[in-house]
Amino acid sequence: YRPSYRAAVYEHALFQPTHFRTVSRSQALRDMKKNLDIYAEQTRIASSQNVDIIVFPEDGIYGLNFNRDTIKPYLEDIPDPTEITWNPCNQSEYTNGVEVQITLSCMARNNGIYIVANMGDKKVCDADSICPDDGQRQYNTDVVFDPQGNLVARYHKQHLYFEAQFDTPSTVERVTFDTPFGKFGIITCFDILFKSPAVDLVEDLGVKNVIFPTAWMDSLPLLSAIQFHSAFAKLFKVNLLAANLHFPLFNFHGSGIYSPRRTEAYYYNDGLFSPGKLLIADVKSSPTHYRRHQVVPDTHGFRGGNSLGASFVHGQDTAEVNTQSRRNGGHYNTASRNGIISHQLADQASGVHLNNDLGPLTHRSIRNRIHNHAHLHRVNRHMVENGWATIMADNDNYQYLPLTEPKAKVKICQNEVCCYLDYQKQNTSNDELYALGVFDGLHQIEGLSWYTQVCVLLKCEFTDIASCGQPTKIAAGHFEYLKLWGTFTTEYVFPEVLVSDDGKLRLEHEHWKYLHNRIEFVNRGKESPLLSATLYGRHYDRDNSTVSNSV
Numbered sequence: 001y002r003p004s005y006r007a008a009v010y011e012h013a014l015f016q017p018t019h020f021r022t023v024s025r026s027q028a029l030r031d032m033k034k035n036l037d038i039y040a041e042q043t044r045i046a047s048s049q050n051v052d053i054i055v056f057p058e059d060g061i062y063g064l065n066f067n068r069d070t071i072k073p074y075l076e077d078i079p080d081p082t083e084i085t086w087n088p089c090n091q092s093e094y095t096n097g098v099e100v101q102i103t104l105s106c107m108a109r110n111n112g113i114y115i116v117a118n119m120g121d122k123k124v125c126d127a128d129s130i131c132p133d134d135g136q137r138q139y140n141t142d143v144v145f146d147p148q149g150n151l152v153a154r155y156h157k158q159h160l161y162f163e164a165q166f167d168t169p170s171t172v173e174r175v176t177f178d179t180p181f182g183k184f185g186i187i188t189c190f191d192i193l194f195k196s197p198a199v200d201l202v203e204d205l206g207v208k209n210v211i212f213p214t215a216w217m218d219s220l221p222l223l224s225a226i227q228f229h230s231a232f233a234k235l236f237k238v239n240l241l242a243a244n245l246h247f248p249l250f251n252f253h254g255s256g257i258y259s260p261r262r263t264e265a266y267y268y269n270d271g272l273f274s275p276g277k278l279l280i281a282d283v284k285s286s287p288t289h290y291r292r293h294q295v296v297p298d299t300h301g302f303r304g305g306n307s308l309g310a311s312f313v314h315g316q317d318t319a320e321v322n323t324q325s326r327r328n329g330g331h332y333n334t335a336s337r338n339g340i341i342s343h344q345l346a347d348q349a350s351g352v353h354l355n356n357d358l359g360p361l362t363h364r365s366i367r368n369r370i371h372n373h374a375h376l377h378r379v380n381r382h383m384v385e386n387g388w389a390t391i392m393a394d395n396d397n398y399q400y401l402p403l404t405e406p407k408a409k410v411k412i413c414q415n416e417v418c419c420y421l422d423y424q425k426q427n428t429s430n431d432e433l434y435a436l437g438v439f440d441g442l443h444q445i446e447g448l449s450w451y452t453q454v455c456v457l458l459k460c461e462f463t464d465i466a467s468c469g470q471p472t473k474i475a476a477g478h479f480e481y482l483k484l485w486g487t488f489t490t491e492y493v494f495p496e497v498l499v500s501d502d503g504k505l506r507l508e509h510e511h512w513k514y515l516h517n518r519i520e521f522v523n524r525g526k527e528s529p530l531l532s533a534t535l536y537g538r539h540y541d542r543d544n545s546t547v548s549n550s551v
């Protein structure tokens with residue numbers, strides 16, 4: 001293998017069809033062409049800069065908000081590249097029904113570049129197999145074309161996230177493909193939170209480079225895109241090529257080329273009219289070897305524990321007294337509101353494009369801005385009216401300990417997990433509150449669940465402890481030193497550090513390190529204000545447990 005390669009990810013400002021009803025194949029092709037034309041332009045730019053591989057986001061070709069019927073005209077039958085050699089750009093026999101594959105294949109061939117894109121696959125069922133009523137299976141699918149235009153990989157997403165339009169594959173697919181610059185594995189969006197196939201690719205198949213098309217809504221305080229995706233690269237010591245949609249209206253943003261030691265390039269722009277972005281970086285084909293971390297607890301001289309903590313729920317607007325506390329004695333509860341998607345739409349308008357790089361204020365740009373604003377309003381109205389942005393409370397029963405001293409060693413425990421924090425703040429202010437939080441339980445949202453063990457130091461939204469865990473992007477606090485660790489009963493602990501730059505989320509890797517389940521700040525004083533430092537443990541083996549720590 002070549003020792004390094006040049007990667008690109010494109011955060012794509014989606015053209016979002018807003019028909020929300022079943023359309024003809026030719027209408028579907030017209031819709032998808034609007035996105036594919038942008039892909040072609042970005043691929044050309046990437047190729048002119050000698051990029052080897054470019055990754056586009058999940059749902060980036062056909063968009064969001066489909067049901068099982070309305071997605072049909074956007075689907076194609078994608079062959080299995082492990083069974084047949086298929087170069088759609090080279091052949092002239094079958095053109096009907098595979099137009100998207102032909103477009104991507106020719107894009108790859110004409111630019112001499114690997115292309116990874118996400119599209120929809122359909123498979124008519126065999127007569128003897130159990131099948132959905134409509135007689136076919138529909139899959140959320142990543143495809144990879146090599147620089148000659150050959151289809152070299154096809155991956156069907158395993159962990160669907162409120163995607164009624166698609167079926168879950170009956171067996172988990174572990175898909176890799178070889179290039180002159182290394183072996184790559186593929187996962188899609190929600191897959192990243194689960195063991196199979198994500199962890200299997202790294203641990204069993206030795207993958208060092210992970211392709212990751214995603215449509216990820218930020219979910220602060222623990223699961224914003226850049227925060228968790230950079231932590232995945234750090235924990236598993238892989239390069240992660242994460243291409244997200246750019247759809248700030250619904251909090252889809254945050255892409256990056258993440259390596260274990262640092263973030264090579266990332267983009268975070270939550271401005272409503274902000275543009276998409278092409279990120280390019282050179283990365284080592286084989287970053288440092290993956291070794292499992294050992295848990296090394298250090299528990300001397302820490303104050304706190306269960307009795308000192310206040311118990312809170314990530315999620316509601318108003319505080320209330322929890323008279324019937326679960327395991328940790330009676331404490332307050334609070335919760336904030338998080339938007340999540342539920343795909344069940346019907347509408348008639350044609351579509352809207354959200355790539356609005358408006359530049360300086362001129363008469364024309366002001367006119368554009370007003371025009372774009374009207375479009376966004378339309379999209380927003382259609383989506384909300386059709387139940388797309390349903391409100392969901394995040395009910396995890398976190399327990400928080402406020403940091404009231406400028407300097408202290410504190411601890412807080414819940415169930416099996418104790419979190420330890422040794423810190424000194426640089427500036428103590430009554431204007432903001434930081435707290436140490438703990439959670440050990442099954443995180444549940446609307447039928448989906450995953451078991452987490454979390455230690456988090458975060459800046460609370462307001463100065464009352466009831467606001468701790470509510471999403472905020474604003475912070476001013478600096479720490480002279482900070483060491484955070486926990487006693488986890490899983491070895492999979494993702495290290496996350498988020499800082500705030502004038503109300504924007506930022507990553508910084510120079511000022512901290514992660515070793516043995518421990519985040520430790522170094523080079524103190526130069527960092528931006530801290531929003532959160534998190535040890536996000538995943539207990540994959542307990543995902544199917546019935547034990548919940550939610551309220």
Ligand SMILES: NC(=O)CCCC[C@@H]1SC[C@@H]2NC(=O)N[C@@H]21
Pocket residue numbers: 058159160161188189190191214215216217218219223339340341
């Ligand atoms: N398209 C997908 O598969 C997205 C799934 C991941 C989204 C993560 S999971 C928990 C958070 N809630 C969100 O809305 N985004 C985050």
